Amino acid sequence: MHALWSCPKLNDTWKVHFGQLKADTVHCTSFLKVIDRALLVTTSFGLFAMVVSAIWMWHNKVHLGEMALPLGQIPSSTYDAFQEFQQLRPTHATISRTARAVRWRLPPETCVKVNFDGAVFSRDGLAGIGIIIRNEQGLVMAALSQQIPLPTSVEMVEVLAACRALVFAKELGFDRVIVEGDSTNTITSINGGHMDHLALGHVLLDIKRLFSCFSHISVKYINREGNCVAHKLARRATNYPFLVWMESVSPDILEVYQLDLLRMQ
Template sequence: MWRATKDALPTRANLTHRKVLTNPTCQVCETEPESTFHTLWSCPKLKEAWKVHFETLKNETQECLTFLDVFKTCLEQPHNTYFFAMLVNQIWFRRNKLRLGEEVVDLKLLNSKARDALHEFQLATAVPPNPPPIRTPIKWNPPPSEWFKINFDRAVFKEQAKAGLGSIIRNDHGLVMAASTQVIPLPTSVKMVEVLAARKAFIFANELGFDKVILEGDSEIAIRAMKCDDYSAASFSHIVSDIKAVAAQFRCVIIQHTRRQGNMVAHSLARTSCNFPPFCTWMEEVPLSSFAVYSAETINNT
């Protein structure tokens, strides 16, 4: 909902504006540009989904031109805002599955799916009578203003003799700039996979033109090797040398370690890399398999 009200979703209109796509037309109705307002609210194909519980809101927002205006009206009037948010989420999730050519539920069923999701959320967030002590969790933190953070991770698929590399680049608002996965033949050691994942992440950011970056991963060995200025006789020292050569091409670079809890999206990308072609990139979004992890991480840090 935060990204929707900020018009920060990767709709076809936004991607066309950023020169990623050339055609902004909605692929569902094929009549208007797919803006945030259109794809979540005004597309004529969504009429069946919204008329069940929000026909009054439809009438109240006839003069609205942005999704933010619709949401403000929903907040100001006696509407079920939580249910509205869940239905929006179901519509966006369905839109992404359609874009990928996957099977989707009928629009008539979206209200029941949103109701089930809301009920599940309310049960999960209910405060117990005697809640346990609250501990400060380790989480992903956004970079400083005008900086970009690159998170990387790896996964090993021993049965397939392959390894997966995952990386994600986000700005200081937590918005995705780009994400990538790669599947490679399994190297001789796990340590080798970790530094290969770091190198791939650095090269990916460099190719996209970012110049003030923070490279962050949960591998202490890889981070320590990249930050060390002394000569290393390790088997992966030549890869570390490559990483330092790429790092020198950025204007500002910081390399830092985090725990797994602060690296969950990159971890998810690496774990699911085998579900995609050998090398995949996403601009301003993450694959559906990692979207829930990204959403949870973003909500916790905005």
């Protein structure tokens, strides 16, 4: 409640777009009650959710001593991102149904969802791995962007990304995980389907061994549109060899992450 809403430092941040809500919730004692009230009276709950996310990211960066967007800029930056999303939002019913079908979805309670992706930078002889771990509320637990030498095939990049995702989740102590990637061949191979390339075998074997580190694990396919954050993190590795974020993502990834939150509405 204090970190996201009642702290005096946040008054100006919230009053830009939600001054009336701030006044209406002066007697609320929990943030869940603030959310309930926002659902009733706020016409732009998506914008409200984006501001909440930006404030949470700001707290984490300040706590870790990282460069953070000034609080005074949060209202304008989140509003711009929200407006862009509104312009991109499909209006035709069929298109909307398709968008909902491929959106990122929350994992069940007690589980985290680990999304991974790979990217190839052929000109530089490099590849990138992107991983994001989110909890049952959609909040970021951790994210990773890593540069690796270019393997012999695109399929190997994806399999290595899947393996790194499991190692990353294990390193952070997560016990119940749902792993998602947007390569059909990779997901089929991990789940025991026909293996077209024997060169992938040793990595797939490592993945199978990692399964025993978790009390619950499932590996699923997700369309690229639902895997955008991991994709952006993988592409980011072209300039940075290795970066990890705890309970946050880099500022240039934040907008894509917030769009995932909006699509959950």
